[in-house]
Amino acid sequence: SQQGEEDPQALSIQEGENATMNCSYKTSINNLQWYRQNSGRGLVHLILIRSNEREKHSGRLRVTLDTSKKSSSLLITASRAADTASYFCATDRTGGFKTIFGAGTRLFVKA
């Protein structure tokens, strides 16, 4: 079962531009996580934001969380060709180890 929906499904930008990806989810959550996956490889954890947090930064990444709208966004600033990957949001429901992934956004950064 899929908890989250992400948009856009695919995003193509030039190097140096910012990329914004959105994630919506359906049920109450304990935390929301963002992951990156390069083609055919394992996922890499980027940021975890807890339900009582509204914004978090890590390097060129900025994540926001709006629990009233059940949505989150991931902003990558000054994108690089190496940022080309699929990005997934994932949610942990309160009290469990059950991490459920959204459909993902495929980001293409052109050099």
Added chain:
Amino acid sequence: DTEVTQTPKHLVMGMTNKKSLKCEQHMGHRAMYWYKQKAKKPPELMFVYSYEKLSINESVPSRFSPECPNSSLLNLHLHALQPEDSALYLCASSQVDGPNYFGPGTRLLVL
């Protein structure tokens, strides 16, 4: 050591074969996961072990049989698989309320 290892990297098996996938982590994480991922789709949760006990089985067919011999190891035993079971199988581990750390995956082809 912040790595999750998986073996083998690739596996080709017939529908009558029995094989096993192996996963290992030495981060002291008490939760370990198996996910299945088809091409261009998000990871789908299959099983969760917490404190070495099976806590979640997402209605996975019995031809997939998980095993957690100790807190560092997780196996997935495969028997009588179908061609539609061909996918990338990902192992992950986490602390309570923490992000998942993923292995590189085993790419499985069932003939």
